[in-house]
Amino acid sequence: MKVLVTGGCGFAGSHVCEHYKKNGAKVYAYDNLTKFELRRTGYSTEKARFHNLDYLKSIGVEIIKEDIRDAKTLESYAKKSDFLIHTAAQPAMTISWEDPELDFTTNVVGTFNVLECARKFRIPTVSCATIHIYGNKIKDEVKEGKTRYIRRPVEIDENHPLVEGMLTPLHASKHAADLYFKTYIDTYKLPIASFRLTGLYGSRQFGGEDHGWVANFAIRSVMGYPLTIFGTGKQARDILHVSDLVRSFDAFYKTQKAGVYNIGGGKQTLISLIECIHMIEDILGKKSEIKYQPSRMGDLVYFACDTTKAKKRLRWSAKVMPRQGIEELVDWVQKNTSLFEIKNG
Ligand SMILES: NC(=O)c1ccc[n+]([C@@H]2O[C@H](COP(=O)([O-])OP(=O)(O)OC[C@H]3O[C@@H](n4cnc5c(N)ncnc54)[C@H](O)[C@@H]3O)[C@@H](O)[C@H]2O)c1
Numbered sequence: 001m002k003v004l005v006t007g008g009c010g011f012a013g014s015h016v017c018e019h020y021k022k023n024g025a026k027v028y029a030y031d032n033l034t035k036f037e038l039r040r041t042g043y044s045t046e047k048a049r050f051h052n053l054d055y056l057k058s059i060g061v062e063i064i065k066e067d068i069r070d071a072k073t074l075e076s077y078a079k080k081s082d083f084l085i086h087t088a089a090q091p092a093m094t095i096s097w098e099d100p101e102l103d104f105t106t107n108v109v110g111t112f113n114v115l116e117c118a119r120k121f122r123i124p125t126v127s128c129a130t131i132h133i134y135g136n137k138i139k140d141e142v143k144e145g146k147t148r149y150i151r152r153p154v155e156i157d158e159n160h161p162l163v164e165g166m167l168t169p170l171h172a173s174k175h176a177a178d179l180y181f182k183t184y185i186d187t188y189k190l191p192i193a194s195f196r197l198t199g200l201y202g203s204r205q206f207g208g209e210d211h212g213w214v215a216n217f218a219i220r221s222v223m224g225y226p227l228t229i230f231g232t233g234k235q236a237r238d239i240l241h242v243s244d245l246v247r248s249f250d251a252f253y254k255t256q257k258a259g260v261y262n263i264g265g266g267k268q269t270l271i272s273l274i275e276c277i278h279m280i281e282d283i284l285g286k287k288s289e290i291k292y293q294p295s296r297m298g299d300l301v302y303f304a305c306d307t308t309k310a311k312k313r314l315r316w317s318a319k320v321m322p323r324q325g326i327e328e329l330v331d332w333v334q335k336n337t338s339l340f341e342i343k344n345g
Pocket residue numbers: 006007008009010011012013030031032033034037066067068069086087088089090091106110128129130131197198199200201211212
């Protein structure tokens with residue numbers, strides 16, 4: 001079996017590559033190795049950029065340093081593949097409003113190129129959308145509890161209206177990509193899926209203030225750096241451990257039931273920012289310094305996936321609970337502190 005993973009050297013992609021390599025597949029990590037987002041974390045960009053890449057090389061994953069926006073090159077690798085997993089993206093809302101062209105070309109044009117590979121070669125393909133495409137009007141549906149925002153019903157399914165509320169370029173680009181997947185399913189009857197992913201976390205995640213908040217809090221807490229919360233800290237998500245994400249891709253490959261799916265932990269993994277910080281403090285046995293700033297444009301205050309559709313059609317559900325997954329993440333950070341040193345404080 002040959003597996004092509006776009007964004008294979010990123011956080012989610014590296015775990016997908018590892019999984020298929022360890023299961024005997026020939027795996028290609030197709031990644032342009034951008035340093036754009038990493039540069040904003042404050043950690044050493046070079047060390048961060050090569051950590052995942054060196055690991056993948058050491059286990060025999062083939063690295064292809066190319067861009068998903070280059071349709072011809074992407075096709076030349078895709079046509080040899082049995083399964084295409086599309087994780088490459090511009091994933092951050094902040095970057096999307098600072099550089100809308102990067103956001104558009106990566107998330108819309110890049111995903112369109114992936115879809116064209118799926119159409120031309122009829123390759124089973126799964127793409128990473130995000131729950132942000134539901135929009136942030138969900139804030140009108142929540143109440144403020146003691147440590148988190150609360151909504152009834154707790155979980156939200158795929159029939160909830162999309163892109164409501166105040167939009168940023170990331171909403172538009174990720175929504176367009178998700179819509180194109182649905183369109184290609186309807187029009188061409190392809191074995192493909194768009195996964196609307198909740199907040200992900202796990203090892204090899206270089207979380208910063210732009211993207212990857214669980215890892216951001218874990219890294220900064222281990223390193224003793226102050227944490228910044230934008231807004232009240234009661235924003236809540238049904239966080240998903242990366243091993244459950246990898247299982248969801250594999251569940252799609254095995255069933256090949258085309259569609260759009262919410263992929264998250266559901267009510268059992270729901271946690272707020274402040275609850276997550278308290279859990280990390282408990283694991284580490286030390287308090288973190290927290291700074292508050294006003295909430296950011298486009299922020300989604302609440303989401304918990306109703307994953308009934310994925311359970312029924314893909315026979316998948318999340319298994320890893322936040323305490324177990326966050327302990328593992330903290331352990332990875334503690335073993336790799338040299339990756340997170342910040343020059344000039
Ligand atoms: N991490 C989360 O919490 C989260 C939540 C919801 C959805 N998602 C989605 O999941 C996917 C994976 O996220 P991640 O956290 O692993 O991101 P990541 O930033 O860690 O990895 C993305 C990878 O894509 C590569 N890439 C970017 N532009 C590229 C291009 N033009 N050509 C080739 N490679 C390119 C980057 O170099 C990087 O290695 C993204 O689509 C993201 O929007 C992530």
